[in-house]
Amino acid sequence: MHTFSTLFAGLLFGSGLILSGMANPAKVQNFLDLFGTWDPSLAFVMGGAIMITMPGFWLVQKRSAPLFHGVFHLPTRTDFDARLVFGAATFGIGWGLGGFCPGPALTSLPLAASGTLFFVPAMLVGMVIAKYTAVPSPKSLEV
């Protein structure tokens, strides 16, 4: 069940990205193109996701621990630092340029579009570079 739930979560996530249109960079870029061929669909993706996660997370966190793990790994940071601002800004520029963010890019890998085959290895390299620049702060968690 432990492994199956993780596999199922990955499959659900990828299927949601495909069904919603997030795995199509043209659709993502059209959402971002307010003054051109605007396609508002992506606002519905975010709305649909948050509609489930907001009550879902609330319910789950009423439990003292997850089903297959001792503790919840929730981000605890509340500070704003330069890395958050600079990182998010950089991410947004890349997202606009390619129309891909990490989930849709990986989901698109089996479709083997030439652009995806350029994007994904570059993305992994970018992640490794960012990890090397990170100031060690063992207390901080992702997000």
Next chain:
Amino acid sequence: METEFTPFASLLGGALIGLSAVVLLAAHGRIAGISGIVSRILPPSVDKAGLPQGIIFLIGLLLAAPLWFLLTAAAPVQVVSRNGLLLVIAGLLVGFGSVMGNGCTSGHGVCGISRGSARSIAATMIFMATAFVTVFVLRHVVGG
């Protein structure tokens, strides 16, 4: 190039993404942030304890398109730029930025906002803003 407005498919697809995030939190107590899941299994400082589950989640993600093809007998519709250089630059920025900013569209945009995290709300507003500006410049200033 125009794309069709798909409110129902997008809402339903979004709900599946949300459901996946709830399953991951309920089962493993983890946030479904794709950049976090991927970067934790990359060097340096590989998260050895989380490695197996991270890889299994990514296998699930990679199986979605083949499953879609099996069920619908059609490949998912997508148009990806053929400009390799542009996509290498985009990939580097997305990878670097999401790890430096501790999250991407899923971790900050969906999970973080749902938890009411001020960091995630700020990050989402910032990356949305730079993405809007980038596409504007790309399509209306540089290109046409």
